[in-house]
Amino acid sequence: MRYLPLTDDDRALMLARIGVAKIDDLFADIPAGALASGPKDLPPHRSEMEVERILKRMAGRNLTASTAPFFIGCGAYKHHVPASVDHLIQRSEFLTSYTPYQPEIAQGTLQYLFEFQTQVALLTGMEVANSSMYDGSTACGEAVLMAHRLTKRRKALVSGGVHPHYAQVVQTVSHMAGDEVEVLPADVSATEDLLSLIGPDVSCVVVQSPDVFGNVRDLTAIADTCHAQGALLIAVVTEVMALGLLRSPGEMGADIVVGEGQSLGNGLNFGGPYVGLLATRQAYVRQMPGRLCGQTVDADGRRSFVLTLSTREQHIRRDKATSNICTNSGLCSLAFTIHLTLLGENGLRRLARTNHANACKLADQLSAVPQVQVVTQSFFNEFTLRVPGNGARVIEAMAQQGVLGGVPVSRLLPEQSHVQDLIIVANTEVNSDDDRARFIDALRAAI
Amino acid sequence: MSTYYTKDHEYIRIEADHAIVGISDYAQAQLGDVVFVELPALGQSFGTGDQVAVVESVKAASEVYAPASGQVSAINDALEASPGLVNEAPQGAGWFFKMTLSDKSQLASLMDEAAYQAFVASLG
Amino acid sequence: MSSAQGRPTAIGESTKKHKVSFTGNRGLQMEEPLIFEGGRPEVSGVDLAEPEPFAMRLNGLERDTPMGLPGLSEPEAMRHYVRLSQKNYSIDAGLYPLGSCTMKHNPRLNEAMARLPGFADVHPLQPQQSVQGALELMQEVSHWLMALTGMSAVALSPKAGAHGEACGMMAIKAAIAARGEAQTRTVVLVPESAHGTNPATAALIGFTVRPVPAGPDGTVSAKTVAPLLGPEVAAIMLTNPNTCGLFESEIVEIAELVHQAGAYFYCDGANFNALVGKVRPGDLGIDAMHINLHKTFSTPHGGGGPGAGPVVLSQRLAAFAPVPFLRAQGESLQLVEDAQGTQAFGRMTAFHGQMGMFVRALSYILSHGVDGLKQACEDAVLNANYIKACLSDVMSLPFGQRPCLHEALFDDDWLKGSGITTLDFAKAMIDEGYHPMTVYFPLVVHGAMLIEPTESESLASLNLFIATLRELAFAAKNGEVERFTSAPHYAPRRRLDETGAARTPVLRWSPLQAQG
Known part of the structure; x- marks a missing residue:
């Protein structure tokens, strides 16, 4: 077996040194029955070529985003990632290192985490950010728990514009912890009345902008009402690229910002791994979940970086920890920070403008298509389209013509009958004029 | 003025009209x-044994x-800016x-100075 | 319970001053500024045309203040990150004996397979008919995980080990609720030797943690567990092999007791690499176990993530698995994404889990096959016992000479009176070119040193490692205190002021700091 260096001679010599006759003597604590029954009916080892053949066959059965005009978003976006990003994250010292628990020999990881934290804070308009979470949805769940700890209240209010998967993660966590959560009905045109629901029992309000339907929301009034009632505003961003163009949640008064960072540096990967963002105010640092990297000096006085404020974490606080989280999305956060560094501020703004311009072009072209209506008035790179009949069927019909046209809202909200004729359409820098023309053609044919 | 200790290494020092609470030298060293x-x-307000600080x-x-x-x-x-005072x-x-x-x-159920020093010595 | 046992975290007196070069560099060791110090907002490593002028539709919320994000051209960026990488230790560069972390070789075939466009360039919300190959891969991973563990079902979506723990415990909570006992079964038993995620997970889900003391031999006995069980107990969370590297030999009896008491058995599968291919945990009576794909199945640790933590479930818990889950529908596979109309307890995450890790894990599994997995498991155990045998005369073993599984645990008894701590010893290993073992964990052993060599090391590599540790041990016993207490001397950095970092947290760069 190509990954195992020991030879049979080595093994015999080592067993003799240990002083046992056979390998199973080292497994003597295991009940004999269990040791005898082991796994059955599984194939033996395979060569690299054979494994490639099997996996390439499976991969070949999927329609890939780059081979079709592609308009799917809803929390995961297709963007162009510079070739240098993937090259750099595959360097052995990044790819095959562990969590930087020995800082003297992990300054590479620690410095990029410090840079990542700073970039996330600047993007979100917050004072501090952690070194990443699993993904946006789990970051959202953690933010709600964090708000409960800070306010000592246990009720979360979730806007109807929040990605339904995110809302479900919050509901699951809250339900299990015995906390209260109210998720508002789907709010396609951003007209829900959140303000009147924010009472003195509410710990936090979770609002997404751009929301799942694409609407760009002003969070200022919600933040003011939250603060008047002693509640916290949790702002959710599922398309981090939007922050290149939009006023930051921090500027609008958010107390905690959570986001999905996949759009920068990371591929679609059928849903994971991605990189969750969590940023907040300096005053709330001790209630944050996840790892934090801080600056310090070494014995020779040189600037250095180290994981810090670990007493919040499970390995010290155990059942009193702020979270059970034990990993971050290390390598994905590295891809994020490299891509953002390559872009720079002006590059990010230009890229964000291109995304918005492309979405505006498509929306304009759709206004000439009979029977369809762009529902979303303001948007970044994604909007909601009303189609005649069933949205899911329209998407299927477009897929059969080789166009991945978007996400039917019914896939996210199967129980809400008033959204069955809606599809959510994303448009990023990867979409060309030709892609848009094919989208329109496929849509016309599908309806 | 006398000082009493708990098995969790908190001390309580009795003054004229109040008492002062902190952690022992042994606890800070640990x-x-x-x-x-x-x-x-x-x-x-709190009862005996309630968690009051971290x-x-x-x-x-x-x-x-x-x-x-x-x-x-x-x-x-002062501990906010200088937590090292505890050490x-x-x-x-x-x-x-x-x-x-x-x-x-x-206070009768707590250890006095001599009893506490013996307790600490027993911890090895 | 928290750990109230600290250790030195300040740097103290610096004893040796390095002669500083003009640049601060030392040969190939480059000092590297922060991107905020070298980068400029107007510089970019990405060429992109400005779009034609158009009317924005941003609800009047366009950003009107600069963010201060620096940019680097591509050559500058390459240099920055390459220089940073050179400050890291890695498994590719050397033995990485972190106990319970399983730093085994990361095959590059797995990386190549995960980057096939058919896996990497596929969106989670594409029509399901367009991703049948991805679903087939998920089903194949599920099949292997169930077969290797002897369990009935698997929930793939958890994003990491601790997330998997939460998933398994949520399934248990849902099963208890379905029996009408949600209000009464509120206690979870957790051994004191458990990893911190176990009690943290139980508390997260609203359970009360009741600690279980470890016996003098490092394991939990049925006799200790029995009196702690009762109608208020929901589950026990037991790691097997445990964090001391020992198999819980009374696990079958404990499982029986737990089930008789109406509770569930959660097994922390962090150390499944010591059983894989050889023993099926399902044969031991467990109800749920997460599998760290980044340990047992070698998806890379990536400097701290991303991981993946699928959970296998017994028949009694299978129905409560979260969405999404796979279902065969005629010739094709279907992903059930809506919990409505099922007993699923809810949803752990957006989308379907760590697909990129599933591909890598399957590539690893197919490469090994069942015979290779068994051999890898045996070699890992053999390597750990070999190290233990070769060091037991110079370092001290807390639980005597009994065989360990995949990792060898030493305590600091042998350092008593030397003026050298476990931490000092670990830092001296850095000077010898080794990443230290796991230190001060598990908490139940004083000054713990937990060594996990994995199956990836050759005999020559093990022998050099052993010789190095023996030499260090003799130096410690010979009173070469300074070599240890001021170590490391040759790493990119010397010891860090962790006290200062925690007392005055600086968690981001700021322009003020640059001026100051």
């Missing part, structure tokens, strides 16, 4: 460099339990909070 102390709120070093944390029941009458603000002078400038005792008789 924790290492103290980096943060979470103190109770002024006016907070003291943290870089790699460890310890809950601090009330050695007796009563009410917080003062907290040591330098745990029973001096590194005190945590002052309290009024609801019932002095509960």
